[in-house]
Amino acid sequence: MTYQTIKATPIAGALGAEISGVSLSDELSDSVIAKIRNALLDHLVIFFRDQKLTPEQQIAFARRFGPLEEHDFVKGLPDHPEIIRVVREADETSLNFGGAWHSDVTHQECPALGSVLYALDVPPYGGDTLFSNQYLAYETLSPGMQQMLAGLTAIHTARGPFGPEGRSKTNWQSMQVEPSAKALEEMEHPVVRTHPETGRKGLFVNKTFTVRFKDMTEQESSPLLEYLFKHASHEGFTCRFRWTPGAVAFWDNRAVLHYALNDYSGHRREMHRVAISGDRPV
Ligand code: SIN
Numbered sequence: 001m002t003y004q005t006i007k008a009t010p011i012a013g014a015l016g017a018e019i020s021g022v023s024l025s026d027e028l029s030d031s032v033i034a035k036i037r038n039a040l041l042d043h044l045v046i047f048f049r050d051q052k053l054t055p056e057q058q059i060a061f062a063r064r065f066g067p068l069e070e071h072d073f074v075k076g077l078p079d080h081p082e083i084i085r086v087v088r089e090a091d092e093t094s095l096n097f098g099g100a101w102h103s104d105v106t107h108q109e110c111p112a113l114g115s116v117l118y119a120l121d122v123p124p125y126g127g128d129t130l131f132s133n134q135y136l137a138y139e140t141l142s143p144g145m146q147q148m149l150a151g152l153t154a155i156h157t158a159r160g161p162f163g164p165e166g167r168s169k170t171n172w173q174s175m176q177v178e179p180s181a182k183a184l185e186e187m188e189h190p191v192v193r194t195h196p197e198t199g200r201k202g203l204f205v206n207k208t209f210t211v212r213f214k215d216m217t218e219q220e221s222s223p224l225l226e227y228l229f230k231h232a233s234h235e236g237f238t239c240r241f242r243w244t245p246g247a248v249a250f251w252d253n254r255a256v257l258h259y260a261l262n263d264y265s266g267h268r269r270e271m272h273r274v275a276i277s278g279d280r281p282v
Contacts, residue, residue, distance in 0.1 A: 012239030123267030
């Protein structure tokens with residue numbers, strides 16, 4: 001599909017397209033930004049190769065899609081608190097950041113609209129990121145299951161990754177993570193979310209932040225949640241992005257799960273991530 005000056009080339013049947021014909025460090029016109037936004041809505045995650053972005057330029061590009069937010073638990077760059085460094089050094093052996101299927105910051109009342117991830121240092125092999133289309137995850141459920149899920153609310157919390165006893169205590173040694181009691185707070189979101197721009201319904205639960213259904217125990221919720229987590233990342237709903245230095249991924253966090261593969265032991269990987277503010281899921 002072409003959007004006049006820019007071109008989107010799908011990388012998989014389910015979602016994902018590489019965009020060519022645009023340099024993100026330029027001051028882009030409103031019309032180019034609108035085309036990029038359309039490409040994002042159509043393909044759910046879009047990729048740009050061979051970009052050269054200073055922190056200011058990455059921030060300026062992402063800001064064209066909405067205000068940026070600072071991460072609740074990961075300290076940003078000293079001069080650019082909106083940017084977090086997603087980094088794993090060559091000698092680290094623990095779980096990597098983002099190494100489970102998730103959408104970003106769903107512990108928040110208004111989880112991010114999307115994230116823009118820029119590759120600074122990539123391993124010679126491995127370290128790919130997988131993405132999964134949650135419209136397809138919802139649409140392929142049976143009408144009976146869809147109807148049942150429509151009445152359910154899920155509880156999300158950041159206590160697993162970022163609570164005082166959470167995974168950040170043992171993982172992500174090179175990142176500036178600040179676990180806190182704030183991670184114990186709980187947030188309600190609908191299990192099926194209607195996308196605010198496309199009007200399409202998608203599944204909206206993820207293994208990192210969703211802990212149970214409202215008014216049910218974790219034990220009661222677990223069988224159905226586990227089923228949904230597995231279904232949500234079925235191979236047929238996914239695409240896989242091979243990073244190269246200077247590549248950028250921009251995903252629609254409202255309709256996509258992602259997963260950073262941890263298969264590059266002995267090599268360094270460093271990305272800069274910014275998150276664009278989103279709205280309250282309905
Ligand atoms: C993340 O979950 O935001 C990190 C993704 C990645 O490093 O590929």
